[in-house]
Amino acid sequence: MSTAAILTAAGSGSRLGHLLPKALVPLAGVPLVVHAARRLVGSGAVDLLVVTAPADSVADFQAVLDGAQLGIPVSLVVGGASRQASVAAALAQLPPEISVVLVHDAARALAPSSLIARVEAAVRSGLRAVVPGARVTDTIIEVAPAGGGALDGRPLAGSVLEVVDNPDRDALRIVQTPQGFDRALLVRAHAAGAHRADDETRAATDDASLVAALGEAVHVVTGDPDAAKITTSRDLRLAEIVLADARAADQSGVDPADDQTGAHAVRHLGDRP
Numbered sequence: 001m002s003t004a005a006i007l008t009a010a011g012s013g014s015r016l017g018h019l020l021p022k023a024l025v026p027l028a029g030v031p032l033v034v035h036a037a038r039r040l041v042g043s044g045a046v047d048l049l050v051v052t053a054p055a056d057s058v059a060d061f062q063a064v065l066d067g068a069q070l071g072i073p074v075s076l077v078v079g080g081a082s083r084q085a086s087v088a089a090a091l092a093q094l095p096p097e098i099s100v101v102l103v104h105d106a107a108r109a110l111a112p113s114s115l116i117a118r119v120e121a122a123v124r125s126g127l128r129a130v131v132p133g134a135r136v137t138d139t140i141i142e143v144a145p146a147g148g149g150a151l152d153g154r155p156l157a158g159s160v161l162e163v164v165d166n167p168d169r170d171a172l173r174i175v176q177t178p179q180g181f182d183r184a185l186l187v188r189a190h191a192a193g194a195h196r197a198d199d200e201t202r203a204a205t206d207d208a209s210l211v212a213a214l215g216e217a218v219h220v221v222t223g224d225p226d227a228a229k230i231t232t233s234r235d236l237r238l239a240e241i242v243l244a245d246a247r248a249a250d251q252s253g254v255d256p257a258d259d260q261t262g263a264h265a266v267r268h269l270g271d272r273p
């Protein structure tokens with residue numbers, strides 16, 4: 001029984017606006033894809049790594065991953081038109097001995113090894129689909145075009161919205177990666193959703209929603225604020241703080257979650273409702 005991690009890294013990073021594909025953008029001098037790969041290996045839960053890369057950057061990814069000397073087998077797969085298509089392409093390359101699959105975003109480069117191990121252990125315990133969920137700290141509203149799009153018979157500009165629901169935030173979670181699956185279930189979910197994969201506007205935004213669409217249960221383990229997705233240049237600057245904070249904690253031996261001084265507040269604030 002072996003575990004593979006599919007590390008999605010084939011996106012361009014248009015919202016980050018860097019010259020390099022997002023996964024090759026350095027954070028403290030190290031490409032995001034290498035940060036993510038090191039934490040996957042550091043979890044001790046991953047036997048094989050499959051990285052999706054943009055078609056025109058495969059050689060660059062190969063060089064970066066070779067240089068990282070990860071210590072487990074690593075293969076590269078050309079990504080598809082959407083994240084869903086990229087994961088499907090990687091799934092098709094897995095060897096037969098793999099029974100558990102973690103799907104993780106290079107864009108969540110600082111997701112800690114402890115989170116990765118937690119998700120994998122939950123799948124090994126018999127839960128066939130597992131996602132990390134982080135608590136929501138803001139009040140969330142559901143909106144729709146105001147007045148159904150018209151007021152007193154006059155059409156309203158599309159940007160005029162009204163609140164149609166105030167969901168209970170205790171029942172909400174932000175879905176992170178890695179997401180962990182029994183391999184056969186994930187393959188079945190991707191096969192059923194394959195018709196959506198090549199159209200970015202219709203493709204599933206994560207793998208667990210494909211499993212849920214089959215009517216199968218998806219379980220939730222506690223997420224981690226450090227697993228936040230790096231989407232914009234501001235996220236990248238915040239990730240520098242998170243990384244520096246984690247390194248300081250490693251050196252001091254103080255778990256940031258136990259720190260009463262406030263020095264590590266950025267790590268544990270996101271854990272509270």
Ligand SMILES: Nc1ccn([C@@H]2O[C@H](COP(=O)(O)OP(=O)(O)OP(=O)(O)O)[C@@H](O)[C@H]2O)c(=O)n1
Nearest residue numbers: 008009010011012013014015082083086106107
């Ligand atoms: N066709 C795609 C699109 C995205 N991804 C990966 O899926 C993860 C989540 O995607 P996102 O953060 O949205 O990255 P990008 O698509 O690169 O960002 P943008 O939408 O800003 O271009 C990323 O690790 C990205 O590399 C992928 O493997 N294949």
Ligand SMILES: C[C@](O)(CO)[C@H](O)COP(=O)(O)O
Nearest residue numbers: 083105175176177205206229
């Ligand atoms: C998979 C994911 O990271 C879970 O939150 C997210 O859905 C990816 O979304 P994106 O639009 O591809 O960034």
